Amino acid sequence: MIGKILKDQHGHVAGAVPAGPGAARPPITAAHLRKDAWWALPLATFVFLASFVVYSTWAAFQNAHYFAAPYLSPFYSPCISASCVHATFGGGLPDLTFPVIGLLSPAFLVLWGPGLFRLSCYYYRKAYYRSFWLAPPACAVKDVKEGYTGETRFPLVLWNFHRWTWYVAVLFIVVLTWDALLAFRFPAPGGGATWGVGVGTIVMWINVILLAGYTFSCHSCRHVCGGHVNEFSKAPSRYGIWSLVSRINPQHPTFAWLSLFSVGLADLYIRLVSMGIIRDLRITF
């Protein structure tokens, strides 16, 4: 059947638009007839997403104040450059220096991972196609651009690889959880380390919990865990996991925003502690 359709129409569906009694659309020229404040949501999305991109890029270029013992900023974790103040794996890649940029901040060695995960995320795609692409700006409001190819051409066709970025994002959750565990281990005054809890510990744990919520409520995660199965009765464990992920999947947009704020605020908190602008309250045992 599909072969016939493709053969007949050179890749397009046969006889798609019948010429009915009124072959022309309703002669209404207005781009939309909505009376509500439809522009408010895309505008707010634009402001918040753009602000995050500006702040995170600035923070990544700083290459300083990303570590205030024992807290490591999530923008720089895992810190895999040899010049890291806090090398996650005890060493790392040699420093990379570029002609105009200079010394490459270790943040750029890792930010591509979570960056691509968010960029290709099904929720964020909705958010930025509406607020940045304006395709469409809101429901039943005309697209701003005339031509449209959707996600069929480069670079947007690459978003079909979202699954791959999810695998990477899971590794980041492991690393950030390790960082959050290390945030209980404070340097002792006489050398060595002592256990304790600081405001930064709590900030890092809230951040990793929200990031895990975002990562494990992802649509790709839902599919990998069991969405691909057609006979759930023959795969009870996958059905159980799929049901669990399906329960948190509707909260994916909420986790997307909360984790975006938490990762930015966690970096800001550690930055301010590291710069000595604020003092981290902590209890050590």
Place this chain on the structure above:
Amino acid sequence: MATTFTLRLFRGDAKGGTFRDYPVESEEGMVVLDLVHRVQASQAPDLACRWNCKAGKCGSCSAEVNGQPRLMCMTRMDLFQPGETISIAPIRTFPIIRDLVTDVSYNYVKAKQVPPLRLKPPEADGTYRMMQEDIDRIQEFHKCIECFLCQDVCHVIRDHEEKKTSFAGPRFFIKIAGLDMHPLDTVDRSRFMKDAAGIGLCNITKCCTEVCPEHIHITDNGIIPLKERLADEMDPVVWLLRKFRGVKPKTNA
């Protein structure tokens, strides 16, 4: 207590048309379709308007109320401010016949092209068995009343007429999802989804889900899982697991 509203109704056909104002009284519990019928009965007997069940189940009275795709019979008048002027336009993605009536046969052409269910062989006793958990997921898609509001609001065909040849639209993606996720199905629709139904054109902006009067999660439960099924073809982890489990591929449509 009766409240007066002004209905700004589109009157015309493919040759031309305009919005005309009709002041009309509304009583408690009324819906937009009631007021359109009042206009039809008292002021504009030639007003063309398609409707049938008046219970949100036939999908006939789709229109754009204040610019938002809605079923007129399910849009209560208490949503609006007393005295408000309410615009009612036909669903703009399809060719107009007259006034509020459009020709939605595009959708019937698309429906015919979806590769149907092809059942796997019956079990040894000649019967088919499915468990409830196997079909819970696809029952959501069977709630569709074919009002075509999702098709109307989808910007791919709403704003890009030329895409009607290569794009099936959200209503048919959930139809495909319902078939593809069926526990007894044997058809591989991946090539159809990519090439003929044009799923790559969907940029998941979720307007279809927002307007669905049956509250079907068209994007989250239908379109995205279909995109993920296509992504399986590019996923080495899935490929390895299928090899390990000895999963047989479906046959191509």
